[in-house]
Amino acid sequence: MTSVFAIDVENLTKIYAHKTVVRNFSIQVEYGKIYGFLGPNGSGKTTTIRMLCGLLKPDVGSGTCLGFDILKESYNIKSNSGYMTQRFSLYGDLSIWENLDFAARLYDVKRRSKVVKETIERLGLGERQNQLVEQLSGGWKQRLALAACILHKPKLLLLDEPTAGVDPKARREFWDEIHQLANEGVTVLLSTHYTDEAERCHKIAYIVYGDLLVTGTVQEVLNASGLTTWLATGDKWSELAKKLSGQPGVEQITPFGNTLHISGRNADILEITLMPYQKDKSFTWVKGKPNLEDVFVQVMETTRGSI
Ligand SMILES: Nc1ncnc2c1ncn2[C@@H]1O[C@H](COP(=O)(O)OP(=O)(O)OP(=O)(O)O)[C@@H](O)[C@H]1O
Ligand SMILES: [Mg+2]
Numbered sequence: 001m002t003s004v005f006a007i008d009v010e011n012l013t014k015i016y017a018h019k020t021v022v023r024n025f026s027i028q029v030e031y032g033k034i035y036g037f038l039g040p041n042g043s044g045k046t047t048t049i050r051m052l053c054g055l056l057k058p059d060v061g062s063g064t065c066l067g068f069d070i071l072k073e074s075y076n077i078k079s080n081s082g083y084m085t086q087r088f089s090l091y092g093d094l095s096i097w098e099n100l101d102f103a104a105r106l107y108d109v110k111r112r113s114k115v116v117k118e119t120i121e122r123l124g125l126g127e128r129q130n131q132l133v134e135q136l137s138g139g140w141k142q143r144l145a146l147a148a149c150i151l152h153k154p155k156l157l158l159l160d161e162p163t164a165g166v167d168p169k170a171r172r173e174f175w176d177e178i179h180q181l182a183n184e185g186v187t188v189l190l191s192t193h194y195t196d197e198a199e200r201c202h203k204i205a206y207i208v209y210g211d212l213l214v215t216g217t218v219q220e221v222l223n224a225s226g227l228t229t230w231l232a233t234g235d236k237w238s239e240l241a242k243k244l245s246g247q248p249g250v251e252q253i254t255p256f257g258n259t260l261h262i263s264g265r266n267a268d269i270l271e272i273t274l275m276p277y278q279k280d281k282s283f284t285w286v287k288g289k290p291n292l293e294d295v296f297v298q299v300m301e302t303t304r305g306s307i
Helices: 045-052 074-079 096-106 112-122 138-150 168-183 218-224 237-244 267-279 292-306
Strands: 007-016 019-029 034-038 060-065 081-084 156-160 187-191 203-208 211-216 228-233 252-256 259-264 284-288
Touching: 007 045, 019 045, 019 060, 019 203, 019 211, 034 045, 034 168, 045 156, 045 187, 074 081, 081 138, 096 112, 096 138, 112 138, 138 156, 138 168, 156 168, 168 187, 203 218, 203 292, 211 218, 211 292, 218 292, 228 237, 228 267, 237 252, 237 259, 237 267, 252 292, 259 267, 259 292
Parallel strands: 034 187, 034 203, 081 156, 156 187
Antiparallel strands: 007 019, 007 060, 203 211, 228 259, 228 284, 252 259
């Protein structure tokens, strides 16, 4: 089976002890794009990533990754991919340079010292290259983990929650690097719990307890939600939230600072409900756009019964 896609899989299903943890997962990812997986804890993001790169065999389903069969050619997939695991998995009692040299040996990288040196430079690790990894902060460890994944110049990067626990500056630098790699043609698939990171992906997939519920560009996902969101800003937002709770058309009320996001799928009913409240001059009312968090909460709520 040949495919024009970097990842092209159909109906991947994984069952652990009679529990289906990934159900009929199908996805197509274009070369050179950044694809984000989002979803609550235990939804199957890590399991899916592991099935895609051939580390885990699906119970049902088939497909290709980098043109290789995920069931029969996992060796080729693994040698052309970089996988950053959810938990930091390098050696604390080795230095940055030693860890990278070791990883380069594992991948049988040719002209190892040169490649390690270049990678250290690329990721700005030079000033700490001789420091023991156990002494590094989260941001440095994350950069090192990324360095270890790209030493062998993979065509695909699978990054499992790469920025968990990392400060905003380090996250931004990390994302700049990810975009740079994508510009060079590397396909990136990553999982994250941060909706602001989802907005930096070309496409996203929202997975809830084994089901792929929504997929597309951020704009497509926002549009498809059919949600209307009103923003009410004012000091007494908590009283307003109480009054609106359970009223016709009001499906979600979420505070962001002193702004309430009030959302619902029936724009007309929502508007009729809000009309009397909009006369209250202690609030500024703006018809805004739902954000990804509003949409994900909505998707979760509306599918809860069927999961
Ligand atoms: N080896 C295993 N044996 C049994 N159950 C497993 C195994 N690996 C994962 N699971 C279960 O499969 C489900 C999906 O887990 P997975 O780690 O893929 O979720 P996740 O979306 O990556 O979660 P998180 O956001 O917490 O990382 C969970 O219910 C988990 O307990
Ligand atoms: Mg996970």
